[in-house]
Amino acid sequence: LIETKIAEPIRVENRLDWQTGDLDQIEKTLGSVSARYSRTIPELARGLFSAGGKRMRPLLTCGVIRCLGGSPAEFAEVVVTSEVVHTASLIHDDVVDGTRTRRGAPAAHVAFDPKTAVLAGDFLLAEAMRTIALAGRLDLLDLAACTIRDLVEGEVYEWEKTFDPDQTVETVRTIQQLKTASLFEYATRSGAMLVDADKRIIEQAGRFGRGLGLAFQAVDDLLDWTGDAGTVGKPVGQDLLEGKLNLPAAIGVSNDPGLMEMIKQCWDAEDCNGEGWIQKIRERLENDGAIEKARKLADEDVADALSAIENWPEGPVKDDLGSLAQQIVQRDS
Numbered sequence: 001l002i003e004t005k006i007a008e009p010i011r012v013e014n015r016l017d018w019q020t021g022d023l024d025q026i027e028k029t030l031g032s033v034s035a036r037y038s039r040t041i042p043e044l045a046r047g048l049f050s051a052g053g054k055r056m057r058p059l060l061t062c063g064v065i066r067c068l069g070g071s072p073a074e075f076a077e078v079v080v081t082s083e084v085v086h087t088a089s090l091i092h093d094d095v096v097d098g099t100r101t102r103r104g105a106p107a108a109h110v111a112f113d114p115k116t117a118v119l120a121g122d123f124l125l126a127e128a129m130r131t132i133a134l135a136g137r138l139d140l141l142d143l144a145a146c147t148i149r150d151l152v153e154g155e156v157y158e159w160e161k162t163f164d165p166d167q168t169v170e171t172v173r174t175i176q177q178l179k180t181a182s183l184f185e186y187a188t189r190s191g192a193m194l195v196d197a198d199k200r201i202i203e204q205a206g207r208f209g210r211g212l213g214l215a216f217q218a219v220d221d222l223l224d225w226t227g228d229a230g231t232v233g234k235p236v237g238q239d240l241l242e243g244k245l246n247l248p249a250a251i252g253v254s255n256d257p258g259l260m261e262m263i264k265q266c267w268d269a270e271d272c273n274g275e276g277w278i279q280k281i282r283e284r285l286e287n288d289g290a291i292e293k294a295r296k297l298a299d300e301d302v303a304d305a306l307s308a309i310e311n312w313p314e315g316p317v318k319d320d321l322g323s324l325a326q327q328i329v330q331r332d333s
């Protein structure tokens, strides 16, 4: 659960005024999703939007807009498109993964039915694209289309690689770039594009979001091995049990080819989890330093993200973007 894994990214009492105001605007805009005839589509969408989620992506867009001297209220509809696409992708993801709960509540395909869920996801995607088209921004439309293409290709590529012993660190990072970092990059890059920043600033905004997205996913992968199962909300080693080598596992295998033999035995075992394989693999990742290397990579991603915006105007908004970045790497759930 991508959203709920963030432990209170920005506590309300610590939130600066700009975030509280922008968040209100984001909620209001998300809540206004409507369809012309269908009763179910807005019901499903509003149910999901009100079930939680930290709105990290649109808040990043607002932060970038403000840092560059603009006003998010001017772009309220376009600002939420990252959240709309994110939500559509999760609706579809839960169908294709067969996951029954999302954000602590029944997934859309369980609360409604798979047909309604898939089609409501399609509707939300179309709405996001229409919003951008109505804003008259062909450049943003292209960026959004490329981002959705990345999400879909990342999901399919990951599926193709499932239980494949040839998953390398490069494969894993490519999947993470496509599935996670692309939408973070869309959020920050679009903020700079909306205020018509110059090309160099737009590239910096993109690098900022990409670094945050990669770090976010690296931490997700670390928590899969080191987190408390209760806090994280899923068992240790879940990715491996699903046939995915995440970052620590891929680093472990690249340093120690014998580990792949162990993983293959785990995948072939009658009851991979029950026979203690996961525990043994976890210890090996720990002892080989793979966990530590993955943590270092996450720190480097954040450092790279922050260095991309180091020349941006100093002030409370930039400080807040920095603390959001820190919270991404320091979370424990």
Ligand code: FPP
Pocket: 001, 002, 003, 085, 088, 089, 090, 092, 093, 096, 097, 099, 121, 125, 148, 151, 152, 155, 179, 180
């Ligand atoms: C969560 O992954 C899923 C994604 C980050 C993207 C999923 C993309 C698709 C299903 C393609 C369709 C895309 C659109 C835009 C409709 P996860 O299963 O690793 O994480 P989870 O634990 O949150 O389920």
Ligand code: MG
Pocket: 093, 094, 097, 099
């Ligand atoms: Mg999933």
